[in-house]
Amino acid sequence: MTDEDILADFRTSEALLEGHFKLSSGRHSAYYLQCARVLMNAERAGNLARATVQKIPRDIRAAVDIVVSPAMGGLIIGHEVGRAMEKDAIFLERPEGTFHLRRGFRIEPGQKVLMVEDVVTTGLSSREAIAAVAREGGEVIAECALIDRSNGSADLGVPFFPLLGLSFPSYAEDEVPPELAAIPLTKPGSRKD
Structure with a gap:
């Protein structure tokens, strides 16, 4: 699968x-990747995973x-990566406001964990999820993301x-360019702020 195939x-x-x-x-951006839409087709989700x-x-x-994977964004791709690797997939x-396991999920002490995200921008959610795994006794040995x-x-x-690196600029609240600030703000993510 080429970068162009993925973008397509x-x-x-x-x-x-x-x-x-x-x-x-x-952060603010003129671009948003709604991975749930690309993952809504099971065959495409499996191919991407x-x-x-x-x-x-x-x-x-x-x-x-x-x-x-952290819910919500990482849930589908985490499940599909688990399937591709023939490993159980659970989510935080x-x-x-703080990541933790629910639904009877558990991580055994010392288990080696692959963290799976949909999109990484600053890595804040990933670092929070990695810390949650450590609190549960697991060890995140790597992370992958779409x-x-x-x-x-x-x-x-x-x-x-x-899978793919993109260079879409993002801005702190006080750095938003005037042309972007003139467009009505949408907050499609899952973090409560």
Whole structure:
């Protein structure tokens, strides 16, 4: 699967949006990737997951015991990566603002975890999810994602393997350019702010 194939999937599924968006990270951007739209087709989701898994070095794939993803965005791709790797896939939730396991999910002490996200911008959600896994006794040995929109600058504290890197600018609240500020703001992410 080439980078152009991946972008074509995002475009044809209307998953690449343009406007003025407040991202889950709190930053503003003229672009938003609504991965749920690209993943709504099970065959396409499976193809993207298998392509993502192929980006992870073989020795890391072999060491993974369980796949964990943060809800909401990472839930579908995490499940599909788990399927591609033939590993159980569970997810973290944050109904009160802090990630933790619910629904009877658990991580056994010392389990090696692959964290799976849909999009990484600053890495804040990923770092919070990695900390939650550590509190549960697991060890995140790597993270993968469909999209790295940080242009390689997000520091997750673990090796990071995105399927595709994109360089869409994002801005702090006080740095939003006037032309972007003139567009009505939309907040499509799952973080409560």
